[in-house]
Amino acid sequence: MKTTFATLAAAAMIAVAAPASADLVVPNLSYRTGPFAAGGIPYADGFNDYFTLLNERDGGIGGEKVLVPECETAYNTEKGVECYEATKGSGALVYNPLSTGITYQLIPKVSADGITLYTPGYGRTSSANGKVFEWVFNYPANYWDGASVAVKHLLDQNGGSLDGKTIALVFHNSAYGKEPIRTLTELSKKHGFKLTEIPVDSPGQEQKSQWLQIRREKPDYVLFWGWGVMNQVAVQEAANIRFPMENMIGVWWSGSENDVKPAGAAANGYKSLAMHGTGMDYPVYADLKQYVLDAGKAAGAGDQVGSVLYSRGMYAAMVISEAIRKAQELAGTSAVNAAQVRDGFEALEITEERMAELGLPNFGQPFAASCEDHGGPGAALIQQWDAAAGKWNLITDFIAPDDEVLDALVLEDSAAYAAENGLAERCN
Amino acid sequence: MFYREAGDFKTTYPEDAQTFPIRFDRVRYYAVLAVAFGVIPFWINDYWANAVFVPFLIYAIAAIGLNILTGYCGQVSLGTGGFMAVGAYACYKLMTGFPEVSILIHVLLAGGITACVGVLFGLPSLRIKGFYLAVATLAAQFFLVWLFNKVPWFYNYSASGQINAPERTVLGHFVTGPNTSAAAKYLFCLVILFALAWMARNLTRGTIGRRWMAIRDMDIAAEIIGVNPLTAKLSAFAVSSFFIGVAGALFFAVYLGAAEVGEVFGINKSFLVLFMVIIGGLGSIFGSFAGAAFLVLLPVLLKNVLVEGMGWPTDLAAHIELMIVGGLIVVFLIAEPHGLAQLWRVAKEKLRLWPFPH
Numbered sequence: 001m002k003t004t005f006a007t008l009a010a011a012a013m014i015a016v017a018a019p020a021s022a023d024l025v026v027p028n029l030s031y032r033t034g035p036f037a038a039g040g041i042p043y044a045d046g047f048n049d050y051f052t053l054l055n056e057r058d059g060g061i062g063g064e065k066v067l068v069p070e071c072e073t074a075y076n077t078e079k080g081v082e083c084y085e086a087t088k089g090s091g092a093l094v095y096n097p098l099s100t101g102i103t104y105q106l107i108p109k110v111s112a113d114g115i116t117l118y119t120p121g122y123g124r125t126s127s128a129n130g131k132v133f134e135w136v137f138n139y140p141a142n143y144w145d146g147a148s149v150a151v152k153h154l155l156d157q158n159g160g161s162l163d164g165k166t167i168a169l170v171f172h173n174s175a176y177g178k179e180p181i182r183t184l185t186e187l188s189k190k191h192g193f194k195l196t197e198i199p200v201d202s203p204g205q206e207q208k209s210q211w212l213q214i215r216r217e218k219p220d221y222v223l224f225w226g227w228g229v230m231n232q233v234a235v236q237e238a239a240n241i242r243f244p245m246e247n248m249i250g251v252w253w254s255g256s257e258n259d260v261k262p263a264g265a266a267a268n269g270y271k272s273l274a275m276h277g278t279g280m281d282y283p284v285y286a287d288l289k290q291y292v293l294d295a296g297k298a299a300g301a302g303d304q305v306g307s308v309l310y311s312r313g314m315y316a317a318m319v320i321s322e323a324i325r326k327a328q329e330l331a332g333t334s335a336v337n338a339a340q341v342r343d344g345f346e347a348l349e350i351t352e353e354r355m356a357e358l359g360l361p362n363f364g365q366p367f368a369a370s371c372e373d374h375g376g377p378g379a380a381l382i383q384q385w386d387a388a389a390g391k392w393n394l395i396t397d398f399i400a401p402d403d404e405v406l407d408a409l410v411l412e413d414s415a416a417y418a419a420e421n422g423l424a425e426r427c428n
Numbered sequence: 429m430f431y432r433e434a435g436d437f438k439t440t441y442p443e444d445a446q447t448f449p450i451r452f453d454r455v456r457y458y459a460v461l462a463v464a465f466g467v468i469p470f471w472i473n474d475y476w477a478n479a480v481f482v483p484f485l486i487y488a489i490a491a492i493g494l495n496i497l498t499g500y501c502g503q504v505s506l507g508t509g510g511f512m513a514v515g516a517y518a519c520y521k522l523m524t525g526f527p528e529v530s531i532l533i534h535v536l537l538a539g540g541i542t543a544c545v546g547v548l549f550g551l552p553s554l555r556i557k558g559f560y561l562a563v564a565t566l567a568a569q570f571f572l573v574w575l576f577n578k579v580p581w582f583y584n585y586s587a588s589g590q591i592n593a594p595e596r597t598v599l600g601h602f603v604t605g606p607n608t609s610a611a612a613k614y615l616f617c618l619v620i621l622f623a624l625a626w627m628a629r630n631l632t633r634g635t636i637g638r639r640w641m642a643i644r645d646m647d648i649a650a651e652i653i654g655v656n657p658l659t660a661k662l663s664a665f666a667v668s669s670f671f672i673g674v675a676g677a678l679f680f681a682v683y684l685g686a687a688e689v690g691e692v693f694g695i696n697k698s699f700l701v702l703f704m705v706i707i708g709g710l711g712s713i714f715g716s717f718a719g720a721a722f723l724v725l726l727p728v729l730l731k732n733v734l735v736e737g738m739g740w741p742t743d744l745a746a747h748i749e750l751m752i753v754g755g756l757i758v759v760f761l762i763a764e765p766h767g768l769a770q771l772w773r774v775a776k777e778k779l780r781l782w783p784f785p786h
């Protein structure tokens with residue numbers, strides 16, 4: 001009790017600056033420190049740079065400037081919650097925390113506060129069901145899609161049958177890493193392969209015993225659900241036990257340059273999923289160079305442009321800006337509020353033509369959201385690392401996931417969430 | 429001047445034995461209570477509750493718990509995070525298993541369950557001491573986290589292994605779940621903290637506390653004068669774990685609303701609470717509050733000053749913040765190894781003599 005007064009005094013010094021509410025506020029809960037910074041930095045840079053581009057080139061979205069206040073979470077859920085509370089009062093329209101753990105924390109909060117949560121390629125998979133999750137969107141693809149696409153790719157390689165094969169799932173021992181297990185279990189029943197689960201505790205620098213187990217059990221394939229510092233360790237360890245790299249497939253969060261470069265030539269042939277294209281061969285980069293990079297307005301050190309995760313941050317920013325544009329169109333005003341932005345997300349349609357207009361032709365898959373569908377088509381590409389050239393090559397087209405299996409799982413999980421929280425279904 | 433004993437004479441035993449024998453202390457204590465209960469709930473908002481007050485209150489409970497064990501009874505423990513996890517998972521299982529029972533009872537029951545687990549892991553303390561015991565409790569930390577990750581029953585077989593606190597009310601107000609008002613959250617934690625701190629203060633002043641302190645100061649001598657080390661040590665483990673379990677339950681249910689055992693209740697949490705106790709002052713209830721306030725508020729304050737006030741990049745601010753907090757801890761331990769509580773005691777001594785220092 002005694003210090004509460006001292007607390008008050010200290011608290012009086014904690015000033016919370018609130019930006020002008022006239023602008024569109026899209027907080028960036030980023031992490032540039034901690035064991036996951038290798039993934040967080042390029043993503044945050046791409047995210048910020050795209051909005052800077054819109055502000056500099058077009059004067060924002062529909063004439064409204066976009067503010068992107070950044071808040072450091074260090075991939076830590078407690079700090080993430082603090083960041084959310086610190087920024088939500090500033091008129092925040094949408095959150096993209098880039099962390100499955102923080103997403104789980106925020107889902108109930110954003111639903112109560114009426115702010116959209118956009119989690120492309122991560123977060124709670126079953127939030128694809130818009131009937132239950134009104135405020136959460138995770139198109140164009142989610143973890144279960146990813147797991148299914150990886151299995152489909154393996155099916156393609158094995159003449160359509162995985163009967164009798166063994167697949168090991170090496171995963172970050174957290175909500176993020178556990179997410180695909182349910183799907184893979186179902187798929188293993190359907191296709192007759194044996195699934196071994198091998199957890200790696202966060203942050204994942206220590207994986208020796210896991211890879212010894214792999215060496216002993218000799219699975220035919222390894223699926224890998226890692227992030228941050230864990231990725232490069234896994235690639236290196238796989239190389240150390242001479243696991244055939246082309247038989248190891250990472251999720252899209254385990255497929256950036258940072259993950260394979262430390263292992264050098266040994267990483268050649270490592271595969272990963274990809275939600276979108278990568279590289280500098282898109283027209284948008286000319287504008288980005290002119291308005292952002294050369295103008296000295298790049299976020300961070302400006303050295304991440306064109307990398308896989310930079311592209312992903314930019315992609316997320318692009319989808320958010322398109323949703324805001326849609327919301328402005330629907331609401332008939334440029335100064336949209338959080339509820340109108342949610343409607344924009346729900347009515348969003350990204351076509352191939354629109355992507356080309358934005359300077360990103362053939363970058364991602366076209367999709368259209370609806371009241372029921374917050375999850376998108378879920379297709380993904382497979383990319384393979386060429387160590388000599390130092391670049392990722394796309395080796396497949398977009399592969400569609402096995403919706404027959406996934407839809408039932410999404411319904412089951414979201415129904416469980418609805419029951420737990422006493423939610424009624426929407427869209428009826 | 430302020431701390432005056434002249435004229436503050438006691439004529440009865442109850443007067444002499446009261447918690448705050450000096451009038452100024454007493455008055456200030458009631459003033460703080462009045463502000464905490466009567467003023468803050470009316471202006472608190474989500475940010476202040478979630479970033480400042482609720483974590484402070486919950487960490488204060490945990491710090492008092494660890495202080496009872498380490499500060500009063502001399503049993504070094506690194507298992508705080510694991511015991512908080514026991515509280516959180518016990519609370520979760522109770523909340524989902526018996527939705528009709530009040531959350532307040534669940535929180536206390538979660539503390540009780542943690543007390544049992546704590547006693548279990550306290551058993552080695554009868555044979556081993558100091559660093560060796562620290563390692564044994566470290567084992568508890570890793571075992572418990574592993575257990576809650578490994579056995580799906582604890583997280584009700586959810587796909588992600590996360591536990592989510594369902595909505596529960598006290599007296600018709602939500603205290604868990606997203607619709608909880610800041611004031612309800614704050615008051616719920618404050619009431620529990622008040623009750624527990626009051627209990628801790630009186631426990632440590634009485635027979636049990638004296639036994640703990642005797643064991644801490646010299647266990648063989650304590651045994652010779654008739655203190656039973658078995659009951660003394662195990663009761664310290666039980667009471668301490670009870671507090672930590674309650675803190676874990678509140679941390680999960682009220683503060684975060686969802687938790688992932690590896691991240692939230694990992695070894696870092698054990699260290700954080702231990703630092704709070706060390707910085708605040710071993711063997712002091714006030715020190716537990718001071719340490720919790722120091723380690724909860726300082727990072728938030730620094731972040732706001734550096735990022736919002738001075739406009740620094742977030743990553744630079746985060747690194748500088750680590751350096752400042754770490755540096756301050758080191759400086760503190762060199763300049764005042766007995767913590768903030770000792771600083772406060774020294775300040776009081778000086779105030780008593782003021783304006784005539786020796």
